Amino acid sequence: MLPTTFQLYQNYPNPFNPSTNIQFDLINSSVVTLKVFNVLGEEVATLVNNEALTAGAHTVEFDASTLSSGVYMYRLESNGIVSTRKMVLMK
DSSP, X not given: XXXXXXXXXXXXXXXXXXXXXXXXXXXXOEEEEEEEEETTXXXXXXXXXXXXXXXXXXXXXXXXXXXXXXXXXXXXXXXXXXXXXXXXEOO
């Protein structure tokens, strides 16, 4: 069954060390970008870069083993919709 709304979920586990999963739902096939930023707004990782994904549930693993402990934001862009959530890396 396809999702009925565009949704970016809270990552799990959160807090995490060193990796976490980011899940999102797409109601239509679309081009998607998923990036991670530090609290200064600097991009620290690109997890999905303008990739065409099908409608449905998607999960992306984020390995932060090279990053410092702290708060990070992840941002999903799809079909002009942008959604952002916060996550905590604790080493």
